[in-house]
Amino acid sequence: MRHPMLPGIVPAITPKHDNGKVIIAGPCSAESREQVLETACALKATGKVDLFRAGLWKPRTRPGGFEGCGNEGLKWLQEVKTTTGLKTATEVASATHVKEAADAGIDVIWLGARTTTNPFAVQEIADALSEMPDRFGILIKNPANPDLDLWIGAIQRIYNSGARHLSAIHRGFSVYGPSPYRNPPQWHIPIELHRRIPEIQLIFDPSHTGGKRELVGSLARESYELGFNGLIIESHCNPQHALSDSAQQITPAELEYLLDSLVFKPSGEPTTRMAELRSRIDCLDSQLLEIIAQRMQLTDEIGKLKMDNGIAVLQPQRYEALMETRVAEAESLGINRDFISSLLATLHEESVRRQLALHKTNPKTSETNGL
Numbered sequence: 001m002r003h004p005m006l007p008g009i010v011p012a013i014t015p016k017h018d019n020g021k022v023i024i025a026g027p028c029s030a031e032s033r034e035q036v037l038e039t040a041c042a043l044k045a046t047g048k049v050d051l052f053r054a055g056l057w058k059p060r061t062r063p064g065g066f067e068g069c070g071n072e073g074l075k076w077l078q079e080v081k082t083t084t085g086l087k088t089a090t091e092v093a094s095a096t097h098v099k100e101a102a103d104a105g106i107d108v109i110w111l112g113a114r115t116t117t118n119p120f121a122v123q124e125i126a127d128a129l130s131e132m133p134d135r136f137g138i139l140i141k142n143p144a145n146p147d148l149d150l151w152i153g154a155i156q157r158i159y160n161s162g163a164r165h166l167s168a169i170h171r172g173f174s175v176y177g178p179s180p181y182r183n184p185p186q187w188h189i190p191i192e193l194h195r196r197i198p199e200i201q202l203i204f205d206p207s208h209t210g211g212k213r214e215l216v217g218s219l220a221r222e223s224y225e226l227g228f229n230g231l232i233i234e235s236h237c238n239p240q241h242a243l244s245d246s247a248q249q250i251t252p253a254e255l256e257y258l259l260d261s262l263v264f265k266p267s268g269e270p271t272t273r274m275a276e277l278r279s280r281i282d283c284l285d286s287q288l289l290e291i292i293a294q295r296m297q298l299t300d301e302i303g304k305l306k307m308d309n310g311i312a313v314l315q316p317q318r319y320e321a322l323m324e325t326r327v328a329e330a331e332s333l334g335i336n337r338d339f340i341s342s343l344l345a346t347l348h349e350e351s352v353r354r355q356l357a358l359h360k361t362n363p364k365t366s367e368t369n370g371l
Contacts, residue, residue: 006159011201012108012137012167013087015230016050022167022203022230024089025255026053027237028245029066030073036080039237042252044084048259051108052077052086053232057097058244059114066243074104081105089139093121095128102135110139113171113208116154117143126161133162139169139203139232146173148189152196167201168193169232170223172209182211182248185219187226207234207248216250217258224262233258295347296354303355313355319348 015022025043030036036054043049054077058068069076077088089108092098093115101109115121129138138158143150151168158166170190172183194202206219220231236242239249250258306313323344330340 006156006197006199008164009159009166009197009199010164011229012139012165013051013201013230017048020229021224022051022201023049023259024051024053024203024230024232025049025235025252026089027242028055028207028234028249029058029243030054030056030069030076030090031066031243032069033076033079035237036073036076037083039235039252040080040084040086042237043235043255044086046252046256046259048256049086050230051089052080052084053089053110055244056090057093058091059093059112071100074100074106077106078104081107089137091115092125095124098125098128102132106136108137108139110169111141111154111158113141113144116141116151117145117147119150119153119157122154122157126157129158129161129163133164136163137165137167138163139167141169141171141205142173142189142193144174144183146186146189148192151189151193155197155200167203167229168197169203169205170209170228171205181209181215183209185209185222187222190228191226201229203230203232204228205232207232207245211248213239213248213250213254216248217261220258221262292347296350299351299354300358303358306355307359313352313359322348 011022013022013024017023027035027039040052043052054073056068056070056073056077058066073090077090080086081088087107088105089110090101090106091112092101092109093112098109111122111125115125129136140151140154140158143154155166155168168190170185170193172181172185173189175184190202190204194200204220204223206216206223210216210219216233220233223231233255234245234249235252235255236246236249237251239246239251242249303313305311323341326344327337327340331337
């Protein structure tokens with residue numbers, strides 16, 4: 001797929017540190033002036049934080065939960081900026097929020113996962129930003145559901161407003177059923193986003209992905225291994241008594257310890273050995289494509305035989321037998337079961353599509369199969 005044409009994008013936040021990583025930290029919600037200032041001063045003292053974040057308007061899943069302090073918190077963020085010198089950030093979900101944040105001197109705004117899921121809400125924010133396109137750095141979280149096009153669409157809408165200081169935040173994706181994570185990372189989606197929009201700064205949110213403070217460190221390390229440009233981590237002076245998302249917040253001291261433990265791996269030219277291995281992968285990929293092409297040719301021949309003999313395209317028993325034997329064979333070779341199942345399902349879907357195309361061109365078989 002073609003990359004979106006988004007020339008002129010620059011990072012929403014310029015990192016202060018030599019390692020080039022951006023660190024955003026602060027409480028999930030601004031709860032009181034004392035809580036905000038205590039947390040901000042402690043984070044400033046670490047010397048590792050580029051941007052102080054705090055939610056003011058909090059969309060909760062159910063009514064009755066703490067929905068944020070609202071406009072009152074804007075004064076507290078102004079005081080944070082004056083007292084600590086840290087730049088400030090908050091979430092916006094409407095044009096009104098954008099204008100109020102601008103009036104209060106907020107430096108960076110972000111669109112939450114629920115907002116990104118709604119193109120109408122994103123467009124409302126984009127329209128407000130069009131009146132002040134250079135006012136903010138803007139962070140765009142992935143939508144709650146794993147829909148890459150929806151994420152890219154939100155980025156494009158904000159870009160079309162004239163804003164250019166844009167970054168993306170990966171915070172995991174909602175899933176039904178048991179999972180060790182609150183929002184499983186599904187790393188392949190942000191990796192594909194970076195492939196399509198390579199110039200965009202990509203920041204990882206281990207707090208919302210893990211949902212538990214004990215998972216924040218391991219997820220942060222994994223994101224660094226994958227080359228993310230920074231982290232946004234929820235940090236509270238007293239996490240156990242936080243009014244929202246208490247289970248996933250860490251103290252400023254814990255944040256400092258975590259950041260000290262991370263190994264910053266600068267990107268560089270591959271070693272000779274790596275170049276050799278990549279060359280071998282390139283050759284194998286070419287061979288794999290040739291094999292897939294040969295498989296599709298055989299699929300077409302089978303489709304013609306089905307068409308000539310009035311046989312239905314879909315053969316469920318054959319498909320189930322193929323899946324069972326191929327998956328077992330793949331597992332014996334050390335290949336992940338879920339991966340090979342997904343790959344085989346994709347190959348089967350394409351085979352069925354091609355055979356249906358053949359049958360639709362034949363009036364007799366179309367009548368036979370009810371196509």
